[in-house]
Structures are given as structure tokens and as C-alpha cells.
Amino acid sequence: MSRWMGKLKVFVLLSFAALVLSACGKENLTALDPKGYGAQDAMNIMVLSIIVMVSVFIIVMLIYTIVLIRFRQKKGQEDYIPKQVEGNHTLEIVWTAIPILLVLVLAVPTVISVFDLADTTEASSSVNVEVTGNQYWWHFNYEGEEIQTSQDLYIPVNQKVYLDIQSSDVIHSFWVPTISGKIDANPENVNTMFIEAYEEGVYWGKCAELCGPSHSLMDFKVVVVSQEEFDAWVEDMKNVDAEEVPQDAVAQEGKELFEANNCMACHAIGSSPVATGPNLTNYANRTSIAGILEPSKENMVEWLMDPESIKPGNKMTGNYPSLSEDEASSIAEYLMQLDHSETTPDSAGN
Amino acid sequence: MSLASTQKKSFGAVLWDYLTTVDHKKLGNMYIVAGAFFFILGGIEALVIRIQLMKPENDFISAGLYNEMITMHGTTMIFFAAMPILLGLMNAIMPLQIGARDVAFPFLNSLGFWLFLFGGIMLNLSWFLGGAPDAGWTAYTPLSTQSPGHGVDFYVMGLQLSGAGTLIGGINFLVTIVTMRGPGMTYMRMPLFTWTTFIASILILFAFPALTVGLFLLMFDRMFGSAFFDVALGGNSIIWQHLFWIFGHPEVYILILPAFGIFSEIFPVFSKKRLFGYSSMVFATFMIAFLGFMVWAHHMLTVGLGPVANSIFAVATMAIAVPTGIKIFNWLATMWGGSIRINSAMLWSLAFIPSFTIGGMTGVMLATATADYQYHDTYFVIGHFHYVIVGGTLFGILAGLHYWWPKLFGKVLHEGMGKIAFWIFFIGFHLTFFVQHFLGLMGMPRRYWVFLENQGLDTGNLVSTIGAFLMTIGTIIFIINIVYTSIKGEKASADPWGTGRTLEWAVSSPPPEYNFKKLPLVRGLDAYWIEKMDGNDKMTPAEPLVDIHMPNGSILPVTMTIGFFIASFGFIYQVDNKSWLALVFIGFAIALGSMLIRSLKDDHGYHIHKEDLEREAD
Amino acid sequence: MSQDHSLNLKNSHEDPAKATMEGKNKFLGLWFFLGGETVLFASFFATYLSLRESTAGGPTSQELFGLELVFIMTVLLLTSSLTSVYAIYHMKNNNFKKMQLWFGITALLGIAFLACEIYEFAHYIIEYEFTFRSSAFGSAFYTLVGFHGGHVVFGLSWLISLMVRNAKRGLSLYNAPKYNTFAIYWHFIDVVWVFIFTVVYLMGMVS
Amino acid sequence: MTDNTNINKINSYENTRRKEEMKHQVITFVLMIAFTLIAFLVVAAELSRTFVIPFILLLAVVQVGFQFYYFMHMKDKGHEIISSLIFGGIWIAAVTVLTFTTIIWW
């Protein structure tokens, strides 16, 4: 007996500990604190299903506990043979019917919201972005705007943004937990879904389908800004001049090295459609380097010197001559000066 | 092959005996031992995974190796640990339960075992031959077609071999149950474990061919340049996902139904009460199997199949809660009013109920498609399926092992150690997997080599790792228990629990090679219990003592398997150099030659004579 | 369980293929296997159906397929099904010679079918350069039809080794089930072919 | 001796039954060839697609029914379990083909 109570205690404690843990998921990463259309929809269903599940579980455990307390073999009962009951139709009907009802309670809202989330009829009157998953970075092409970016997706707040998602190599999955559920990026077709964020901010995005060694490092961000800031950003991004002369000599040298090492073969600056590697426009305003490192010059240098040690299996490794620390530093300086827009992740912060 | 060979046999003779045996009980034990070996391998891989995820941005192992670890962990556990151990139990116990002297195809039974074993060896050899498969146990294309090296090739050939073995096993069980039931053993008198064996075998029969086809396509794409999954040539990578899950979802019921069967044996025996709602249990099992084939796309809800498909598959999936619920409540009702004794076998069974219910309920939560857009490919899913697989299948296996150990090996496992192992494992299990649900929702996708600092994922992962170590300790105590028992344990009687209800408890522990000297007459459900209640201590025989026909042992299953094994290497390496094709021919020559010998050489078996049987003690 | 395998068939009115436990087991085992084969071929058919238009610029089914050869192949295989029925008929009448004769014809028809298929594949490869690697359609086509062909090859080897092995021994309760299971398997191959000629060839030619 | 005559009687009964059955099977065969011919002719005639495809599929299904029930004796006694399993397989086959022809192409 006491053993079972002990087990129960451990169990209750554990669940409690886990609940406390859950409360402190990282803001703008956790799905438990939804700030977008899809995430909110999912949350509603989760809450509903948790209620159903907990009630079912309580009933099961109630019977279970009673059984274990009342029907243990007592001393002197070794030869006692209980009545051999075959079954009971009423009971069996009850525990068939109630789960059917509960399942219906879950099924109806699920189907409704599945259709709601798949509704793309308003796509033509909104922002449309072509999203391409690559090993191991994300590319964004604003349809009809001649804007190409990578890794940071800027969207306006409180508006449905339609994403046409595809992959250039293996399957990836586009997931921004706090804003919306995920959808796969397949190589052979375009998947369309919309996201709508209710609050400005920088949201973590993750790749959710195993895509190779650096799958866990394929992070990106969604930067949600006000409509005005977004419009300004669009304006800025449309008028990027790739030939722009850098402000100082180091950066100038960096620019020359950038060109000399043929970085342009893969990386575009401006709206050029080259997309073998991430588009570097507006690089100074990136939330991170390679999706995971703090945006600092040291980190940039480290990346340029040895990308393999940071993202194993990435496609940049070995595709350019190795750089000395000075060279890398100059290139970093150049890139960190590519400040093409007034709208930055900080704009989303206020 | 002689009876009562009491004198010590040489090592060579014993080995030969095991290589050639066609006895279902020996093969059952061999399945269990081999499965346990692979379980430890898979468990060590799990430990490596948990150590890597102990703290953020850990670099215990490299990214590539991590992907190999998860792939091998999943594949090993499902195909080479859980399934074989279940097949082993079915093999050893089911014929006894239906009053048969053997399975329908003893030769094929042995072939099935060897194919499984060599498939597992094949897969694991990849560690030493340039790297293991690294595309996940689901091997989604095109990641798996593009995966460099030969890892995925080993996955393909290893699974193909063992899959063929499993299919053979499934057909064998089906025929056995249809034709070999003893006198009086009607369908509705079969013990539930036999029923679940039957239905799981149907699932095997219909699910594995889809995997076979999928593996063929993958093999052709990787080794012979076909274009099934090559988008540039019009291929479609989603085909693999469908084929895999058409197999994969029934597969999870192949894993759980036999465990359900085991619990349905244990609860009545240790409650001294017949199973509540026997026919609804059978019916529920059929329902689960039937629905199980129509829900596979719930693994693909985020693929983009469209709202209609997603809704249909979501609702169909939820429906499975109903028959499963029937089972849960029937088990509870079986114990209600009973006289419950708690020992290790019963502890594992009792622990199953809350654990599996949690896992099943998170399953239903996953089925709500909208929410699955959040859950999918996160640790929530990992939490779900370890709750059902460990809390259901593995608990079932452990319960079954404790319960049938005396029948399999003639000795009762040590109770004290059994209980300690249980508690440590049980606590470790919940520690490991409960937090994972929350990790998933807090933004931790699965198959992540590292998680980043400052994302609120540290504590949860640490707790999870600690739990995994507790499970290891539990497992090690269980292993010690086995060793201890086999050295020190007392010999078990035919019915060591005293309340055995089914036929296997009517024969000695372990049973003689012919199982039943005279086939017993079955008079109802729980045949042995009925006799006991009528004051008989033995089954009434249904036939006079006659010569017993026995199948001959044969080495051919081993040679056939080795042939296919060699050919597989040929297939894998001919990509590098065509001269490896020679191995394909050699391998097939050996395999086909063995088949030819098998079909040309008559094999009528032999008889154990009445006189010898009479001399045997009961 | 059966005690004596050389049982004289003449005095038995039971179906010799199912008179012994082994015979019954074989019979059921093969049928169940065919249940699995149904799913196996369904998977191939499904794959083919979803890839049949993915020709990647290569030849399409309309360009490739012709009716005549396929019709001949169909008749060959259908007829071989009938001849095996005759063979089993004679087995049940315990007429070993006639049974062997009809099975012999069955084998010949099977071989003729196979020859046509090889000719057909060779034709596609040489004339149209349409191979297994040309496109997803090519892969799916050769895999589906080839797996069926493989089943024919296997069936023929099975049949021939049965006939050779038992040529001098006559019919017994030991080998009757083997012939019978073969016959069922052979019919199943025909079943699959009916779908192949309908779904692959005929549907492939309807534009 | 009585035993033997009995068996002989049964045997002769069985023989006529088998002959009868053989006749059915030949008819079946003729029908199958006819169906095949019709299917080929319909395609050769280049009729409209919406008619031809369902029609030839129907012919195929009927033919396969003949094979299963007559040539493979699924109609006979003792085939209950067999036919339930075969229908199980057919059901799964149908579901598989249905999904592959509908939802694999978005």
C-alpha cells in the first residue's frame, strides 16, 4: 500500500515540477505563450484536449486506486476464489459510448480549424513571400517586390502573410512556434500557409525536419514590425545599391576581398536572384550570424575562417580560398556595414 | 535429437543443435536472447543521445555521429529489440497455449529467425564499415537517397532481410493458429495472447509488404540509379513517406497488441479472476488493427496533403481511442472484485495502465491536426511514443518475461531484485519522458544534435538525462537478476504461480520438446483453470498415447540466410566497383542452392515412439 | 497428423492436396502469403500510378506501348492459367501423367510469355532509349512490370523443379500439396497481370 | 469390402462433380478471353477517356473475380478464413491506391 502512495507522490511532484518548468519557456520561442493566429488556434485545441485528457485520466486513476486498495489479496485469503465474472453489457456500452462522445468533442473543432488554417483565398491581397529551405539556411523572396533576403523574415504585425514554401534540396520544415504551427518545405511542390503575428517582436524560427548534420542549427527569425516600419523597410530594400562604396578603407578592402574570392558566385547583395548561399543585403541588421551566433565581428571572423566547425556539413566550407585572420576581419567589417534599412530588429522591440 | 540426453554435450554439438533447431521453444528463446542483445545496443545508443543532450551546446559527439545514433537507436529498438522479443514470446508460448506440438512450418520458423538475426548484424556492421545510416529511422527521402557513404544502404539491406524474416514469422503464426489448434480449442476459447498474436500477424502480413516495396525503391534509387525520389527526373519524395507510414503505423500496433495480450494473461492470473469482457477484448483488438491501417497519414499532417486529407486522417486516428479505452477499462474491471497479488510481473502490468494511458492520450492530442502543426517533430512526439512504446511494449515485454520466465527457462526470477529493478526503472522512465512533452512545446524539435543556451531548455533536458541513467540501473539490476537466477534459482514447477489458467501451465517448465505427450482436451476458455476448478490436477487427454511426429532439424535456414547476407554486401558495394557483383551471384547461388536442396530432398521428419514416451516421467 | 505419406491416393475421396496436415498448412500458408502479395503489388501499382506522367521529357506511355504484343502476352498467360486448372483436375483424378503433361504446357506458355516480355523491354531500350533510369516513369514501369516478370521466373523454376523431381515418383500425398500450391500461385500471377495490362498498358494508351 | 464400394461410389460422385466443375472453368476461361478482347477493342477504338477507363477497370475486376472464385476455388467451402484475409489485403490495397492517386499530387 504505502509503496503505491509513494509512487503517487513522486508522480504528483514530478508533474508539478514539469508544470513549473513549462511556465518559463523562452519568450518568443515557446508554443505555450502564443502570439499569432496559428499558434493561438493550436493553443485552443491543446487546452480543450488537455481538459478532456485530464478528466479521462482522473477517472482511470480513480478506478485504478480503488481496485488496488480494495481488492488486494489479504492474509488468509490464499485459497479464496473470487467470482468469475464474464462481463457486463451496460458497463461495456458506457465505456464505449463516452469515449466516442469525447472524441467527437475533439474532432469537430479540429476539423473546423484545419479548414480555417488552410484557407488561402485572401492571399492575393496580402504580402506574399516565397520561402526556400536550404541546407542549412532560409531564403525569402517577397513576391512582386524584387526583395530577396535570407535568415530574417520581416513581416507587418496583425496581417496575414502568405508563405509559399519549398525546398531546394532535402525536406525541411518551417516552424515559428510562438506565431504558428509548422509546414514542410518539400522539394517537389509548393506548400502555402499564412502566418499572422499579434505582437511586434523578434520570433525564433526552427527547422523541424531532419535535414542533415546541422539540422539543429538551421534557425531563423521572424521580425514583426508595425505596418509603417514594414513599408519603410520595403522601400529601403527595393533601393539597395550593391555598388555602394564602403565608408572606410578596411571595409573597402573587405569589399575587394569579397569580390576577389568570388563570394558573389553564391551570395548576392541587393535583389539579384542568386541564391546558392544566403543573400547578404542589410547584413548589418541581421539578428544573428549563420542563424545561431551573436552578431559580432569576432563571430563573423570565426565563421569566415572555419564555417565547418560551426555548422557541420554546410555548403560554404571548401568553396572559397582559405582566409587569413586579417582578410576575414576586413570582409567582416565590410559586411557589418551593409546597413540598408532604418527598420531593424530593434524596431520590433518597442 | 534423442530424448532425455542427460549426458553433457560438447560445445560443438550444442552449437550445432542451436544452428539447426526447428523447435519453436528454442527458437523463441533465441529470439529473446538476440532481441535482448540488440536492446542493450539500442539502450547504449539512447544513453549516448541523452549524454549529448545533457547540457546546451554539448560536444560529446559530433553532429554526424549524433544523427547516426538516433537512426540506429530507433531502428535497432523497433526492428531488432522490441519486435523480436515479442516474436520470441509468441513463438515460445502461443503453440503451448493452443495445445499444439509445434508451429505449422518449423523450417520456415527457423529461417525467419536467422533472417532477422543476420539483418540485425548487417545493420550494425555499418558502424565498422564507414558509418551507420544517418537519415532517421524513418529514412525520409531525399535525405536518405542523398546521404553519402553506405550507411543507408546497410539500413535498406538489413531491414529487407529482417523484414522478410518477420513476414515469414507472421504467416507461420497465422497458419499455426488456424490449423494447429488442439482438440476443443475453438477460436473463442483461445487465450488473449494467442488472439493478439493472430491479429498482430495479420498486421505483419499486410504492413510489411509496403515497407518491402519502399525499401526496394530506395535500394534502386541508391544503388541502381532509378528515379523514384529524384525530383529532377520527375520523382516524388512523398511516395516514400506514404509507403513507410502505411507500414509504420500498423507497425506500432504490431508492437503494442502482443503486449496487450500479455497483460490480458497476467491480470486474470494474479487477480484470480477471468478476463472481463473476453469477446469485447477480441473485438477491440480487431478494431484497433482495422483502424490502424487507415490512419498512417497522421505522421504526415504537416506535409501539406491538404485540409480534407488531414481531417479524415485526424478523425480516424482519434477513433482508435475507443477500442483501446475498452481494453483499459476491461483490465480494470478484471481486477475489480478479484484477489490481487502483486509480484514483479504484476508490478510491470500495473505500471503499464497509467503510463500507457498517458501515452495514448498524448497520441490523441497529436491527432488533433491543428495542434499537431505545433507538436509534430518535436520532443512532444518523442514523449508520446516513448510513453506508449516503453510504457506499453517494453513494460509488456518485461511483464511477460517475468511471467513466463519459468516456462521458458525453468526457473522463477528473484522477486526482490525484480521489484527493485522495477521501481528504479519506473521512476527513471517518467523522469526521462514526462518533461519531454514540455520541452517540445517550449520549442525543442526532435533530432536536434544540440540545443542552444538561454532557450529555457536546460533543466528539462538534464532531468531527462538523469532519468535515462536510472533506467540503465534498473536494466542492469534486471540483468543481474537473470544471471543470479540461472545460477542459484530454484527449479520451477509446471504451474509456479499456482493460479495459471491457460494450457502452457499444464506442461512441465520448461516443456518437453513435443510439448504435450497426449494432446489435451479443451473444454472452455481458460482450459487449465477449468480442470483445476473441477478438481483435476491435469488436463484430460484427447487422444491415447501414440507415436509423435517431429520435424527434422536443418542447417539450410542458416545457409540460405548467409547466402542472402553475402548477396546484400554485393549489392551495397557494387556501387563502388562492379566486380562486387560477383558477391551477388555467389550469395544467390548459395541461397538458391539451399532452397533447391530443401525442395529436392524429401523431409518427412521422424517419430518419437510410444515406448520411449512411456518411459519418460511426466 | 498424418502417419504415412505414401498413402495410396486411389482409396481416398479427399482432395489429395489437403488430405494431410502439412498439405493444409501449405495451402493456407500460400494463400496468406498471397494476401501479403496483394499489398505488395498494390504498393507498386500505387507508385506507378502516381509517377506515370513523370516522364521528364522522355518517352510517354502513349508513345511506347502497342496493343498487339500485350494482347498476345495476355492470352498466353490466361491460357496457362487454364492449363494449370486442367493439371489440377487430373491431379484430383489421380492421373499423374496427364497432370505432368498439362503442367508441362503451362510451363511452355509461361516461357513464351517471358520471352515476349524480354523482347518488349529490349525493344523499348533499343528503339526508344527508354530505361529504368530515364525518368521516374521509367523506373516505376520497369519495377512494376519487372516484379511481375520476376514472379513468373520464380514460378517457372518452382514448377520445373517440381516436375523434374517427381517425374519418376508419381503422385503422393507428400507432393500433391506442392503442385496445388504452385497452381494457386500461378493463378495469382495471372491476376496481377490482368491489372497490369489494364492499368499500365490499356490505361497508358488512352489519351 | 463394403468400405471399398462406398469409396468407389463417392469417387464416382466426385468424378462427375469434378467434370461439372471443369466445364464451368472452361466457360470461365472463355469469358475471360472475351473480356480481355473487349477491353483491348475498347481501347483500340479510341472512345472517350471518361468511359474507357472505368469500363476497362470494371472488366479487370470481374476477370479477377473469376480467377479468384473459379480458378482458385475461393468460392468453395473451407475458404472462409482465406477469403477474409484476401479481402483484407484487397481493402488495404484499395486504400493505398486511392491515396496515391488523390493526395500525392496536391
Ligand code: HEA
Ligand atoms: C507502441 C507504439 C505506439 C502506440 C500504441 C501508439 C498509439 C497512438 N498513437 Fe502514436 N506513435 C508511435 C508509437 C505508438 N503510437 C511512434 C513510434 C510515433 C513516432 C514515429 C516517428 O515519427 O518517429 C508515433 C507518432 C504518432 C503521431 C504522429 C505525431 C507526429 O509526428 O506529428 C500521432 C498523431 O496522430 C500518433 C497518434 C497515436 C494515437 C492516437 C494512438 C492511439 O492508439 C492511442 C490510444 C490509447 C488511448 C487513447 C488511451 C486509452 C484510452 C482511454 C482511457 C479511453 C478514453 C480516451 C479518450 C476519449 C481520449 N502517434
Ligand code: HEA
Ligand atoms: C522500442 C523502441 C524504443 C525504446 C525501447 C526506446 C528507449 C529509449 N529511448 Fe528512444 N527512440 C525510439 C524508440 C525507442 N526508444 C525511436 C523509434 C526513436 C526515433 C528515432 C529517430 O528520430 O529516427 C527514438 C528516439 C529517442 C530520442 C530522441 C532523439 C532525437 O530525436 O534527437 C531520445 C532522447 O532522449 C530517446 C531516448 C530513449 C531512452 C533514454 C530510452 C530508454 O528507455 C532506454 C533504456 C535502456 C537502457 C538504458 C539500456 C541499458 C543498458 C545496459 C543495461 C547496458 C549496460 C552496459 C554497459 C554500459 C556496458 N529515444
Ligand SMILES: [Cu+2]
Ligand atoms: Cu501512427
